[in-house]
Amino acid sequence: MIKDQEIGVSGVRVKADVPLSEMFGYIGSLRTMTSGRGQFSMEFAHYLPCPANVSEQVIADEKARQEEKKKK
Amino acid sequence: MTDLSKYRNIGIFAHVDAGKTTTTERILKLTGKIHKTGEVHDGAATTDFMDQEQERGITIQSAATTCFWKDYRMNIIDTPGHVDFTVEVYRSLKVLDGGVGVFCGSGGVEPQSETNWRYANDSEVARIIFVNKLDRIGADFLRVVDQIKKVLGANPLVMTLPIGREDDFVGVVDVLSKQAYVWDDSGQPENFEIVDIPADMVDDVNMYHDQLIETAVEQDDDLMMAFLEGEQPSMEDIKRCIRKGTRTMDFFPTYCGSAFKNKGVQLILDAVVDYLPSPTEVDPQPLTDEEGEPTGEVATVSEDEPFRALAFKIMDDRFGALTFVRVYSGVLNKGETILNSYTGKTERIGRMVEMHADDRNEIDRAQAGDIIAVVGMKNVQTGHTLCDPKNECTLEAMVFPDPVISIAVAPKDKGGSEKMGIAIGKMIAEDPSFRVETDEDSGETILKGMGELHLDIKVDILKRTYDVELEVGEPQVAYRETITQEIEDSYTHKKQSGGSGQFGKIDYRIKPGEPGDGFVFSSSVVGGNVPKEFFPAVQKGFAGMMENGPLAGFPVLDVEVELFDGGFHAVDSSAVAFELAARGAYRQSMPKAGPQLIEPIMNVDVFTPEDHVGDLSVTLIVVVA
Numbered sequence: 001m002i003k004d005q006e007i008g009v010s011g012v013r014v015k016a017d018v019p020l021s022e023m024f025g026y027i028g029s030l031r032t033m034t035s036g037r038g039q040f041s042m043e044f045a046h047y048l049p050c051p052a053n054v055s056e057q058v059i060a061d062e063k064a065r066q067e068e069k070k071k072k
Numbered sequence: 073m074t075d076l077s078k079y080r081n082i083g084i085f086a087h088v089d090a091g092k093t094t095t096t097e098r099i100l101k102l103t104g105k106i107h108k109t110g111e112v113h114d115g116a117a118t119t120d121f122m123d124q125e126q127e128r129g130i131t132i133q134s135a136a137t138t139c140f141w142k143d144y145r146m147n148i149i150d151t152p153g154h155v156d157f158t159v160e161v162y163r164s165l166k167v168l169d170g171g172v173g174v175f176c177g178s179g180g181v182e183p184q185s186e187t188n189w190r191y192a193n194d195s196e197v198a199r200i201i202f203v204n205k206l207d208r209i210g211a212d213f214l215r216v217v218d219q220i221k222k223v224l225g226a227n228p229l230v231m232t233l234p235i236g237r238e239d240d241f242v243g244v245v246d247v248l249s250k251q252a253y254v255w256d257d258s259g260q261p262e263n264f265e266i267v268d269i270p271a272d273m274v275d276d277v278n279m280y281h282d283q284l285i286e287t288a289v290e291q292d293d294d295l296m297m298a299f300l301e302g303e304q305p306s307m308e309d310i311k312r313c314i315r316k317g318t319r320t321m322d323f324f325p326t327y328c329g330s331a332f333k334n335k336g337v338q339l340i341l342d343a344v345v346d347y348l349p350s351p352t353e354v355d356p357q358p359l360t361d362e363e364g365e366p367t368g369e370v371a372t373v374s375e376d377e378p379f380r381a382l383a384f385k386i387m388d389d390r391f392g393a394l395t396f397v398r399v400y401s402g403v404l405n406k407g408e409t410i411l412n413s414y415t416g417k418t419e420r421i422g423r424m425v426e427m428h429a430d431d432r433n434e435i436d437r438a439q440a441g442d443i444i445a446v447v448g449m450k451n452v453q454t455g456h457t458l459c460d461p462k463n464e465c466t467l468e469a470m471v472f473p474d475p476v477i478s479i480a481v482a483p484k485d486k487g488g489s490e491k492m493g494i495a496i497g498k499m500i501a502e503d504p505s506f507r508v509e510t511d512e513d514s515g516e517t518i519l520k521g522m523g524e525l526h527l528d529i530k531v532d533i534l535k536r537t538y539d540v541e542l543e544v545g546e547p548q549v550a551y552r553e554t555i556t557q558e559i560e561d562s563y564t565h566k567k568q569s570g571g572s573g574q575f576g577k578i579d580y581r582i583k584p585g586e587p588g589d590g591f592v593f594s595s596s597v598v599g600g601n602v603p604k605e606f607f608p609a610v611q612k613g614f615a616g617m618m619e620n621g622p623l624a625g626f627p628v629l630d631v632e633v634e635l636f637d638g639g640f641h642a643v644d645s646s647a648v649a650f651e652l653a654a655r656g657a658y659r660q661s662m663p664k665a666g667p668q669l670i671e672p673i674m675n676v677d678v679f680t681p682e683d684h685v686g687d688l689s690v691t692l693i694v695v696v697a
Contacts, residue, residue, distance in 0.1 A: 013679045020476055020672045021549045024524065030678065040199035042523070042674040044476050046587060047552055047629060055623075055669040058551055 017045060025027070075374065077350045079441045081398070083149040083197070085188045086174035091204040094206040095174050095340075096137075096148060102261055102337055103139035103146070112678045136385070136396055136443050138426045143691075167384045167398035167443065173201045173342060177211030177328070178369055181219040182679055189224050196355070198319045201326040206234050207241045207335075213328045220326070228326040228642050229287055229314070232339060233667045235270060244329055244336045245269055247280045248310065253339070263335040287323060288313040318347045319354075349427050351441035352549055357382075357400050359465045371467060373440045375402035378463035379410065383456045386502045393498075394670045395449040396427075399442045400467065402460060406436045411461040415451050417657030418461055423447040444574040450687025475507055475520035476672040479527050480545035481514060482535075488540050492517070495538035499530060506530060520550070549671060552629045553621030556666035558583035563660055564639075565653035574642035576653035578602065578610060579637035582665050584628040591618045595635040602638040602650070609647035613637040622662040623669055 004015040023042060030040055050058065084094040084099075137148045149164045165171075171192055175181060192199060203216045213234050220228045232244040235252060243254035243264065255264045269277050289299045291313040299305055305313075317323050325347050329336020356370035359380075371380045379402030387394045404410070409420045425445050438444045452458070457467045483489045496508050496517070507520040521527045524547060534540045564577040585592050593611040595602075602610070612635075618628040625634040 002259070013677065016676045016678070017673050020674050020675045023674060023676065024547060027524075030649075033680075038676040040676060042407075042676045044522075045675045046671050047554075047670040048673045049554075049556075050551070050669045050671045054671070058669060059624040062551075062626070066625065 018042075019048075019050075019054075020044075076352050076441050077637065078144045078259055078692050079147075079165065079169075079350050080144055080344050080348055081147045081169045081351060081441070081443055082148075082348060083168040083171045084174060085164075085171060085192065086176075086204075091176065091331050092174045095172070095202065095204060095337070098261065098331045098334060098337045099146075099148065099341060100137065100139055102341060103141050109434070112329055117290075118294070121250050123654075135447070136427045142345060144345045146601065148343065151444070164190055164384070165197055166201040167382060168195075168197055169351050169354045170344070171197050171199040172344065173324070175201065175203050176204040176208075177203050177213060177216060177330075178208045179205075180216045180357075181223045186223060186677070189226070193321070196321065198321060198349055198354075199324050200318065200340070200347060201228055201324050202331075202333050202340050203326065203328040206328055207238065207330040207333050209238050211238060212680075215660050217266075217326060220324075226604075227323040227325040229284060230338065231284070231325045231343065232327045232329075233273065233276060233280060234328050241330060241333075241335070244327075244339065245273060245277050246339065247277060247284055248307075250277060250281060253336070255333070255335045259334050261337055264335075264338075265272055284379075286309060286349055288317065291316045293324070315347050315349075332616045337341075342609070357467050359467060371400040371465070374401055375403050375439050378460040378465075379404055379408075379458075380457045380463075380465055380467060380596075381410075382461070382467045383452050383454060383458060386454055393448055393450075394425075394427075394445040395452050397442065397458065399438050399440055399444070401440045403440070405439045409461060410458045411464060412452055412456050413459055413464050413466050413614075414456040417451055419451070420451060421446055424447075426456075453501050475505065475522060476550045477523060477527060478518050478520040478548045479516050479531075479552060480511075480516045480548075481531065482543045484541040484543055488542075491538060492534065492540045492542070495534055495540060497535065516545075551624075551626045552670050553623050553626045553660065554628060554630050554668055554670050555582065555584050557664075559665045561657065561661040561664070562638075562654055563657035565649055565656055567649075568641075568644055573641070574646065574649040574652065575641035576606070576646075576649035577639035578650070578653050578657055580657060580661075581632075581634045581636060582661055583632050583634075584631040587630055589630055590630075591615055591630075592626070592632045593635075594632070597635055597637060602635065602640060603645075606633065606640070606645070606647060606650040610654045611649040613651035614658055616651075617655055617658040617662075622667045626669070628662075629670065 005012065027040065049055075084092050084096050086095075113335050129309055139148065149168060171188065173192070194538055201220065203213050205211055206213060217228050217230060220226050224421050230247060232246055234241055235243045235245060235254065243252060245252045250269060252267045252269045253264050254267050255261075278336070280392050285299070285305065288310045289295045289305055292309070295309055295313065314325060321564050325343055327336060327339055327343060329339070331337055351373045354373075358370050358472050371377070377398070381397045381399045381404065383397055385396035404421060404423060404424070406424055409418050411418050423446070424435050425447060426435050427445050432445070435444065453502050457465060464654055481492075483492050496519075500506060500508060505522050506526070509518045509520065510516070511518055519527055521530060528548065531542060531544055534542060558581060559580045560579075562577070562579045565574060566577075567574040591614070593614060595607050595610075597607075618631065621628045
């Protein structure tokens with residue numbers, strides 16, 4: 001969810017709430033897109049419910065992982 | 073005894089690449105500690121002394137460095153700029169009395185500068201501002217000053233103005249004294265001349281000079297009256313006013329220059345001496361009881377008080393374990409025994425050293441206001457209070473955020489696992505935001521931290537510093553579970569067939585709690601249907617199960633359990649029976665309470681040069697969707 005967008009003199013800053021799971025490797029793609037000039041920072045805000053599709057996937061993965069462990 | 077008014081404990085903080093490390097280097101060079109200045113991009117900077125830092129060109133750990141400028145003793149804490157190391161910034165701010173905020177003259181106020189700035193505001197650290205890199209193409213001092221106002225909501229007080237732009241940047245005008253400092257091209261900081269203000273700048277300088285005086289005299293009513301009646305305040309009075317306003321954060325004296333080109337750094341040092349508070353001028357640290365509640369007492373910065381100090385950094389370097397300590401009050405002599413109020417254990421102080429980044433001087437005595445390192449302490453972690461055994465106290469505890477990301481690691485060869493265990497133990501003592509768990513089922517070691525980069529660097533340290541070869545898993549998000557519906561239910565644990573029996577019946581409500589509250593237990597049983605002595609057992613039963621959510625076994629957050637009725641058996645009821653009843657109740661009722669998977673949401677702040685905005689919005693939208 002984009003909360004704020006601000007056009008400055010040297011560029012644009014965007015503030016957003018984003019699930020951590022979506023941020024993996026983001027710094028890489030941001031740098032590629034902006035030829036290394038883009039920057040971002042993030043910090044933990046709060047917990048929110050996952051969308052149903054993500055939730056199902058995570059639960060399925062986690063259960064599979066636990067099954068796997070039991071076999072070992 | 074040293075005059076405390078001649079102490080300055082300062083931190084230098086800024087965004088990655090704003091030139092913080094270079095600025096620190098230049099300060100150390102000027103103060104005569106090192107002769108050949110290390111350049112960050114050559115990987116030889118004095119404060120960045122870990123291999124990982126030199127390769128990445130960023131500063132990971134705060135190194136404490138002592139230096140002297142005009143009879144003033146400065147302890148400089150170099151802070152990391154990347155958000156993944158925010159804990160280090162927090163920790164450094166805690167022990168500082170003042171700071172220098174470095175901003176890039178062309179990049180301006182970047183996302184991380186804002187984050188760090190906010191932390192410094194929270195900690196009420198007085199600061200001066202240094203707008204760096206004015207030799208860069210696109211650098212514009214006044215634009216950055218404007219951004220500081222708009223983006224940070226701060227009030228910058230312009231103290232110097234640049235002479236020339238970009239490649240032609242040659243020096244600065246001191247607005248207060250109306251003197252121009254011009255450096256030659258040798259790159260030597262001491263090669264400057266004091267000259268007349270360039271003709272085309274006279275009007276500007278006069279304007280800023282008047283602004284400066286007007287802002288300064290607002291700090292003193294008498295001076296203000298005299299000024300309004302046309303009397304020019306003396307230089308001492310103005311400096312005193314600037315000092316006062318800086319300490320109360322009414323404004324931030326703002327300087328400019330280029331650390332890399334060695335221009336303008338002396339003025340920063342003078343400003344630190346003139347305007348930043350000494351240890352006795354900041355509000356003293358409050359003392360707390362064991363639960364972290366303030367007791368109303370404070371650790372007054374004075375040698376006459378009992379010894380109180382805070383361990384703010386543990387490092388394990390090639391010299392052995394170093395505990396960085398900020399002494400708040402009293403005196404510490406070599407050979408004395410101190411009490412760690414957290415562990416309740418006493419420890420003898422063997423060797424103490426004054427740190428200069430990678431080098432050190434042995435000292436015999438430290439006093440209130442000092443930042444020093446103690447060699448070879450055991451059982452001390454970051455945030456522990458060290459004090460006089462006869463005057464036990466706790467300084468405000470430091471609170472660190474919970475880790476949100478984890479990776480599984482395993483040593484590549486069997487022999488590595490012991491080595492890895494020892495190494496990880498040391499790393500945890502050094503960094504409280506870094507945690508480790510062992511998965512009981514698989515025996516895997518799970519590293520937990522604040523972000524991808526944070527863990528990347530930990531893995532790197534394991535590989536290089538401790539020489540442990542690792543298999544590293546995919547990063548995992550710290551998912552949690554909660555519930556969405558309220559449910560009222562009853563559960564009876566009963567085992568009364570032969571031998572000593574077990575009986576416990578509980579009637580309870582489980583409902584969604586307030587976000588951030590975790591697990592809350594309450595009891596409203598009346599009439600003794602469940603005797604009071606069994607409440608803790610019921611609570612323990614539920615609490616234990618909360619580690620294991622009904623959906624996929626993630627820990628459960630923000631659930632309230634209310635015990636409102638139940639039943640007991642005069643002989644067969646016991647704490648164990650009620651605990652088992654609670655566990656059974658959890659298994660029975662949680663799946664019916666609308667369990668829901670929740671995930672950590674991050675406050676993300678992205679900055680991009682204008683020409684990429686379209687791409688950026690698209691990606692962020694893709695990311696968000």
